[in-house]
Amino acid sequence: MTLPIDRRKAMTATVGFAALGTGLLRGSPAAAATPHYADALARFLDGREPAAGGIILEAPEVAENGNMVAVSIRVDSPMTETDHVRRIALLSTRNPVAEVATFHLTPLSGEAFVSSRIRLAESQDVVAIAEFSDGSLVQTRREVRVTVGGCGA
């Protein structure tokens, strides 16, 4: 079936407007990760394969200001001497520096939870990887669309 011309025009206009809308965002969310992200990830993984699940990364879907984006990470762990989260890496797939922070936890932490405010230069994925005391890893990621990039990121 051929659409009536008016409706086709209307659809084109809608698509065009949607495209304009995404154009206001800094960078495409689908843009590839940088090579230095791949390097930073490989350094932390050190040949190990992270599992999924047991880690929650909270970050806004849309950040109006990339200069200050609140993120928090929670990992399921009893945080005992023999079974605890040792390190958490927070990485960014498209910042000029891929490593945002590395957190070192101890049994005295009691719970594996951290919260920070970070800079995001453009729309991208934020990645959290936790390393347990036995060397095993869990990983998760969240896409954050950035309206105004953190120029200093």
Add this chain to the structure above:
Amino acid sequence: MSYTENVRPRLRLPSVGAAGEVIEVKTLISHPMESGHRTDGEGNPIPRLIIQTMHATFNGQEVFRAEWSSGIAANPYQAFMLKVDEPGLLEVVWQDEAGNEWRDQATIELG
């Protein structure tokens, strides 16, 4: 005036009931965290000057340590958890790459 005169570290933590309670410690320090990716009005690069480490101990034992990059926002906020098994002294130290160091501490009592 140097930026260091404006740097103020702060800790916020709730009161603790019984031994074994896990509390959230919120920290904040006013620091520019100059990323090294910016330029001044004349297009000259502004050198990087960031706090690279934040370190928390309770009664001298390590609780938490953060290594920060230029990807941490200005006036860094950092929250972490602490399991309080006994009363004591929580101490947090921040160090920037210019060799400056700031400390804040809080006495924790039970009940």
